[in-house]
Amino acid sequence: MMKRTRKSKKDKGQVGTEASQHGDRALGMNARICRRDFLNSTLLASGSALLESLTPLELLGQQRDWGGYTGEGDYAGANGQTQEVMLAAHAVRDGVFDSPSTPAVDTDEVFDLVIVGGGISGLASALYFQDQAKPNQTCLVLENHPIFGGQARRNEFIVDGHRLMAPQGSNMCGLPGPGLVGELYTRIGAKTHEFKYQEWGGPPPAMPLGRTSYDHFRKFPSVASFGFWFGPKFGQQPGRWVVDPWNNLDQLPLSPELRSDFAKFLKLVNEWNQSPRHETQEELRRYDNVTIESIVTERYGLSREFARLFIASNIAAGYGVGPDALTGYWYRLIFGLGPDTTPGYSFPGGNTGVARHIVKTLIPDVIPGPRTTEAVCRNRINFGTLDRLRNQVRIRLRSTVVRVEHEGEPEKSSYVRVMYTRDGKVYRLKARAVIMAGGGWITKHLVRDLPSTHRQAYDQFNYNATLVANVAVRNWRFLHKLGLSGGRWFEGFGYWTEVRAIATIGADSPTIGPDSPTVLSLIVPFFYPGLPLAEQCSKGRAELLSTPFREYERKIREQFTDMFSGSGFDARRDIAGIILNRWGHHYVVAQPGFTWGEEGKPAPRDILRRAPFGRIAFANTDLGAVSGHVMAIEEAHRAVGQLLPVL
Ligand SMILES: Cc1cc2nc3c(=O)[nH]c(=O)nc-3n(C[C@H](O)[C@H](O)[C@H](O)COP(=O)(O)OP(=O)(O)OC[C@H]3O[C@@H](n4cnc5c(N)ncnc54)[C@H](O)[C@@H]3O)c2cc1C
Numbered sequence: 126m127m128k129r130t131r132k133s134k135k136d137k138g139q140v141g142t143e144a145s146q147h148g149d150r151a152l153g154m155n156a157r158i159c160r161r162d163f164l165n166s167t168l169l170a171s172g173s174a175l176l177e178s179l180t181p182l183e184l185l186g187q188q189r190d191w192g193g194y195t196g197e198g199d200y201a202g203a204n205g206q207t208q209e210v211m212l213a214a215h216a217v218r219d220g221v222f223d224s225p226s227t228p229a230v231d232t233d234e235v236f237d238l239v240i241v242g243g244g245i246s247g248l249a250s251a252l253y254f255q256d257q258a259k260p261n262q263t264c265l266v267l268e269n270h271p272i273f274g275g276q277a278r279r280n281e282f283i284v285d286g287h288r289l290m291a292p293q294g295s296n297m298c299g300l301p302g303p304g305l306v307g308e309l310y311t312r313i314g315a316k317t318h319e320f321k322y323q324e325w326g327g328p329p330p331a332m333p334l335g336r337t338s339y340d341h342f343r344k345f346p347s348v349a350s351f352g353f354w355f356g357p358k359f360g361q362q363p364g365r366w367v368v369d370p371w372n373n374l375d376q377l378p379l380s381p382e383l384r385s386d387f388a389k390f391l392k393l394v395n396e397w398n399q400s401p402r403h404e405t406q407e408e409l410r411r412y413d414n415v416t417i418e419s420i421v422t423e424r425y426g427l428s429r430e431f432a433r434l435f436i437a438s439n440i441a442a443g444y445g446v447g448p449d450a451l452t453g454y455w456y457r458l459i460f461g462l463g464p465d466t467t468p469g470y471s472f473p474g475g476n477t478g479v480a481r482h483i484v485k486t487l488i489p490d491v492i493p494g495p496r497t498t499e500a501v502c503r504n505r506i507n508f509g510t511l512d513r514l515r516n517q518v519r520i521r522l523r524s525t526v527v528r529v530e531h532e533g534e535p536e537k538s539s540y541v542r543v544m545y546t547r548d549g550k551v552y553r554l555k556a557r558a559v560i561m562a563g564g565g566w567i568t569k570h571l572v573r574d575l576p577s578t579h580r581q582a583y584d585q586f587n588y589n590a591t592l593v594a595n596v597a598v599r600n601w602r603f604l605h606k607l608g609l610s611g612g613r614w615f616e617g618f619g620y621w622t623e624v625r626a627i628a629t630i631g632a633d634s635p636t637i638g639p640d641s642p643t644v645l646s647l648i649v650p651f652f653y654p655g656l657p658l659a660e661q662c663s664k665g666r667a668e669l670l671s672t673p674f675r676e677y678e679r680k681i682r683e684q685f686t687d688m689f690s691g692s693g694f695d696a697r698r699d700i701a702g703i704i705l706n707r708w709g710h711h712y713v714v715a716q717p718g719f720t721w722g723e724e725g726k727p728a729p730r731d732i733l734r735r736a737p738f739g740r741i742a743f744a745n746t747d748l749g750a751v752s753g754h755v756m757a758i759e760e761a762h763r764a765v766g767q768l769l770p771v772l
Pocket of ligand 1: 242243245247267268269270273274275276277293294295297298476524525526527562563571591593708711712744745746753754755
């Protein structure tokens with residue numbers, strides 16, 4: 126089944142970008158949507174010219190509205206890594222606080238434990254501390270954003286009177302039960318197993334909807350209401366959708382070789398689903414010497430072109446880069462989730478639900494009401510409770526740590542000095558122990574007396590850049606009319622999107638249909654197959670940082686118009702708001718040798734995990750060699766356990 130989309134005519138008198146087929150007015154660039162007016166549009170309209178002469182940071186510094194609209198509620202002003210936070214972190218990297226005698230206001234505070242970073246790893250560390258601390262022991266979490274959660278935060282929109290939530294990053298959660306992470310869920314009262322998700326409320330037949338931003342994207346074959354779009358790159362002008370592509374492979378406008386690769390791939394996936402391989406850890410570790418791409422081409426006989434066209438974005442969406450650079454240890458990812466897998470579990474705003482539950486457990490009156498998932502998800506945070514003197518665990522927001530070092534020799538010292546900036550002032554305080562939970566890219570700059578072994582270990586960590594664009598639409602009839610609830614594309618901006626059924630604890634309606642407003646997420650990892658991994662990461666970061674809000678907004682509007690104008694989409698009318706969440710250091714990327722070490726040498730992450738350095742221990746998901754809230758929690762548990770003897 127094929128559907129054709131129509132190109133809209135360029136508006137008279139409106140100027141589009143060179144790449145654009147659409148004028149500003151047709152795209153709704155000046156429509157009054159949920160975004161701030163763009164003050165310096167003249168500067169930004171010439172953004173690409175400026176890019177040639179300015180570094181990304183210089184360009185960034187000139188953008189008054191780089192962040193764009195930031196949403197409503199608790200998370201307003203805290204979308205992705207904010208401009209303010211990034212500039213503060215870059216000041217650290219660029220040596221602004223290198224002098225130990227940097228003038229600072231002494232807060233006269235001494236904490237038993239200071240945790241740098243209030244993401245899931247930092248918050249879980251605080252909880253494990255509180256569970257084991259003596260009543261008089263104290264802890265301070267220093268977090269640089271206006272709200273805790275790190276990559277587990279959410280965006281909120283109000284669209285036609287409906288409150289809509291979508292994850293800024295961390296999406297899929299787990300269930301309470303046995304094991305460290307399941308036990309933490311039980312401990313914090315996160316009853317994710319009791320969630321009910323919105324039911325179909327549109328015209329029959331019901332469309333199956335995922336619960337996370339990637340349930341259907343990661344399944345092969347996907348559900349029948351998932352499609353592939355092909356545009357000019359594949360000779361399709363206007364572009365066209367192939368609905369239920371896995372059952373219509375003959376309709377894909379691809380070369381015979383690529384089409385045969387798709388068929389071969391589907392056969393491989395079906396065989397895998399029927400009898401997946403169960404390698405031992407030792408066997409899997411052997412694959413850590415090669416890339417996934419070499420397994421795809423050599424063992425499975427698929428072409429490199431297929432791997433880079435199809436498999437790359439699928440893997441990059443969850444692991445940062447494509448199979449050309451990722452360790453073969455994760456080769457199973459090529460088979461996706463399997464058609465019968467239970468849909469993922471998700472809070473309405475993603476794993477910020479886990480973060481909110483942890484904080485509610487630490488500071489019970491931080492969110493009014495009982496510790497039910499509904500109250501914790503929906504009620505507003507009372508920010509005034511976070512940093513009270515009487516809390517055993519205090520959380521100090523908008524505070525960027527800029528220096529951490531032992532007072533004297535690390536092995537003999539009794540304290541660690543911590544310096545941070547807040548509202549343009551520099552402060553210092555002391556701690557008996559510190560957990561660095563902010564991520565290796567910044568930790569190696571912060572800990573001033575870090576041994577060279579540890580610093581060199583951190584130098585081997587690579588992080589890709591990812592943009593999560595949340596696009597609130599007034600309805601999604603334009604998808605439904607095509608027979609779709611989601612789809613994937615291979616050119617232009619982004620890779621896929623799909624409508625989610627929200628857990629009803631955070632939804633205004635127990636049902637969802639094509640007339641319902643929703644948030645379509647575009648998760649856009651930056652990766653460049655064939656380039657060395659470190660170059661892929663830095664190139665992506667430069668692109669993410671230097672692209673103005675308005676340019677991304679235009680790309681999104683153009684992409685949607687190209688794909689959906691033929692089924693009635695009108696960017697001016699249908700887009701109610703756009704929030705960009707920029708993650709400069711997103712997934713830690715496991716290249717071959719990273720996870721288990723090379724040639725008998727310890728893996729870099731193990732140098733940081735095996736013991737604390739003096740009174741400083743290291744957490745964050747990156748030490749788990751892969752980004753996920755499970756690893757963030759496991760590393761927190763280890764780090765706290767390692768410091769207990771010195772507390
Ligand atoms: C798009 C996307 C999708 C994802 N999807 C999933 C998913 O479905 N499931 C899943 O389990 N995981 C997912 N993740 C992975 C995510 O990394 C983890 O789930 C988890 O949120 C990581 O927590 P963390 O505390 O280790 O790191 P972070 O969340 O990065 O927290 C570190 C915190 O420290 C702060 N910080 C850094 N430096 C300083 C400083 N100098 N001073 C003060 N504060 C500082 C940071 O701003 C941040 O708030 C996703 C991530 C993204 C971005």
